[in-house]
Amino acid sequence: MDSENITIRPTQIDEYGFTENLTREAFWNVYRPGCLEHYLLRCIRSCGDYMPELDLVLERNGTIIGHIIYVRAEIEIDSGDKLPIMTFGPISIDPQYKRQGYGTMLLRQSMEIARRLGTGALAITGNIDFYGNSSFFVGKSSGIRYRDDPDADYFLVAELKKGFLDGVSGAFSEPPCYNVDPADAEEYDKSFPPKQKLKLPGQLV
Ligand SMILES: CC(C)(COP(=O)(O)OP(=O)(O)OC[C@H]1O[C@@H](n2cnc3c(N)ncnc32)[C@H](O)[C@@H]1OP(=O)(O)O)[C@@H](O)C(=O)NCCC(=O)NCCS
Numbered sequence: 233m234d235s236e237n238i239t240i241r242p243t244q245i246d247e248y249g250f251t252e253n254l255t256r257e258a259f260w261n262v263y264r265p266g267c268l269e270h271y272l273l274r275c276i277r278s279c280g281d282y283m284p285e286l287d288l289v290l291e292r293n294g295t296i297i298g299h300i301i302y303v304r305a306e307i308e309i310d311s312g313d314k315l316p317i318m319t320f321g322p323i324s325i326d327p328q329y330k331r332q333g334y335g336t337m338l339l340r341q342s343m344e345i346a347r348r349l350g351t352g353a354l355a356i357t358g359n360i361d362f363y364g365n366s367s368f369f370v371g372k373s374s375g376i377r378y379r380d381d382p383d384a385d386y387f388l389v390a391e392l393k394k395g396f397l398d399g400v401s402g403a404f405s406e407p408p409c410y411n412v413d414p415a416d417a418e419e420y421d422k423s424f425p426p427k428q429k430l431k432l433p434g435q436l437v
Contacts, residue, residue, distance in 0.1 A: 271417035355388070375397070376401075
């Protein structure tokens with residue numbers, strides 16, 4: 233294999249457009265015909281729960297091939313209190329570099345940065361086949377449920393501080409910035425180069 237130089241660092245403002253396009257390329261036709269995630273990324277960056285120090289790119293030999301973004305979130309504990317945690321996503325790897333370990337590298341290093349910034353736990357919806365390799369487990373097995381679908385196997389949590397979720401029982405919902413309007417996303421997509429939407433097997437929508 234060629235020698236490679238990998239850097240994971242905060243995204244600069246002048247790279248916002250590039251990372252939106254990378255996100256669009258990574259998600260295009262994966263979960264639905266076309267995708268919304270590049271618009272979601274734009275919305276997250278202008279919401280109050282955005283943390284620039286956890287808006288990260290993975291550079292390979294000087295070229296950005298991966299991106300992840302974290303957002304402040306909370307678990308509503310059954311006793312009524314709120315427990316601050318974080319969520320993240322979209323996470324994107326340039327399609328030509330998928331399944332070569334870069335997503336895992338970016339995820340794990342970003343989790344370590346989030347931990348150092350004081351985050352105790354993460355909650356997301358995603359595929360356990362990918363996230364299970366990086367200490368995520370199904371939320372409902374631990375007392376943390378997904379408010380929209382309490383029985384969901386795709387709702388995952390991870391402790392960044394050991395014992396942070398011990399004895400915690402509660403519900404998680406994504407922060408409001410994740411609820412993007414598909415019509416707005418469709419409109420925003422017109423500012424990108426045309427790309428063919430395809431209905432493919434395995435899409436969720
Ligand atoms: C999902 C994504 C971030 C993973 O990054 P990656 O660099 O491709 O993944 P890795 O090489 O680190 O994967 C490590 C392991 O995770 C699992 N995995 C990764 N992607 C998977 C997928 N789409 N489905 C099932 N398992 C997957 C596999 O076990 C893989 O090992 P293998 O390739 O030896 O089978 C990347 O493929 C991507 O950008 N996908 C499109 C956007 C997306 O789905 N984002 C996540 C939304 S929750």
